[in-house]
Amino acid sequence: MLSAGRTLQRRYQIESLLASGGMGNVYLAVHTRLRKKVAVKELLRVTDTLEKQRQFEEQFNQEAQLLAGLDHRNLATVTDYFEEAGHHYLVMEFVEGRTLSQVVGLAPRPISERRVLIWANELLEVLEYLHTRTPPVIVRDLKPDNIMLSSTDRHLRLIDFGIAKRLDPNKGTQPIVKGMGTEAYAPLEQYGGATTDGRSDLYSLGGTLYFLLSGREPVPAWKRGSKGASLPPLSQWNQSVTEQTWRGILKLMELHPNNRPANVSQARNLFNLRDL
Structure with missing residues (x-):
């Protein structure tokens, strides 16, 4: 050290x-x-x-x-x-500020849906930027601990690409550092040798939004897949969450990638982001 x-x-x-x-x-x-x-x-x-x-x-x-x-x-x-x-x-x-995990931990009450959707819009923008590079860049460890809220401009920053990868159709996937991500935010395809793509990041985005609105980490995908566990409704902890937002998060967190939005554009349509 x-x-x-x-x-x-x-x-x-x-x-x-x-x-x-x-x-x-x-x-x-x-x-x-x-x-x-x-x-x-x-x-x-x-x-x-x-x-x-x-x-x-x-x-x-x-x-x-x-x-x-x-x-x-x-x-x-x-x-x-x-x-x-x-x-x-x-x-x-160096990003001055706090991670979103710290922001949630310090909040005296659940963060409002409107605020979380503003953050969701920023995260969708940066994921769209990454996923449309040539070749695409997949984060694979999107989570509240890896997202900073800047105290200078109040925008979000992704701060850790430790297991990111380039998705090159001519060479296969190329991990930057091998890993399967963080349990609560990792989709099933990151366990083992299955192929990951932009839809994997969308699952992690859904898990991140779930945490921001509830203050609780979502049930890991492997428990939902193997033990039949389900995601408790966000309304248990946050009365500001609308049915549309809840359904959107569930769609992002579908266990099979084919059941999730195919890209960021489709994911954006799940939420009411027009009036933010």
Whole structure:
């Protein structure tokens, strides 16, 4: 773990640890020449096998290249990536604010449907942008912990593409870092070797909206598929949720991808977004 005061590449001075996970750490740093705050993501040594570690490092570099080629107001911008002392680093825009998980946790009452639909509209816009790249980019781990609400412009930012992939019909799917996502938000096709596509992100969007409106994580897809568990109605916790929004979330969270909207445009039509 990097200590406060450590300087990387003679310009990124570490201030504090922001987050830590199985694949790496994220630090708050300051660009010493520009006096600008940045987020520095460090890939940890996650395996004792040299070959596998090299694969992780290659995937980490692919994530950096993928993000560096994207430009959207709802994506945290990548500005640099490098290797130093045998470790790999990714430098990103530092987003001041809170994750949507934190926003929900701090809310004194359930968040209104109108507010959640405003966020849903932003998330649909950025998913449409990603899914229409050539080749398409699939997030595969969309969840409240990976979405920041900026305190400066009040817009959302996706901040983690750790298991994103390019969907190339000529080469098959190419994961940036292998993984199946987070249980409550991962569709069935992300368990095992089934193909994932844009509809997988739409399932995760539905799970995210469910959490934002209820404060509770949805029942995981595998429990619904194997044990017959169902999603409790959102009206139990949030009286502002209309029948249209509830039906839309259920459609996004259909277990079989063929029963979900085929694309973002179809998903947008499930909700009343016209008057936002």
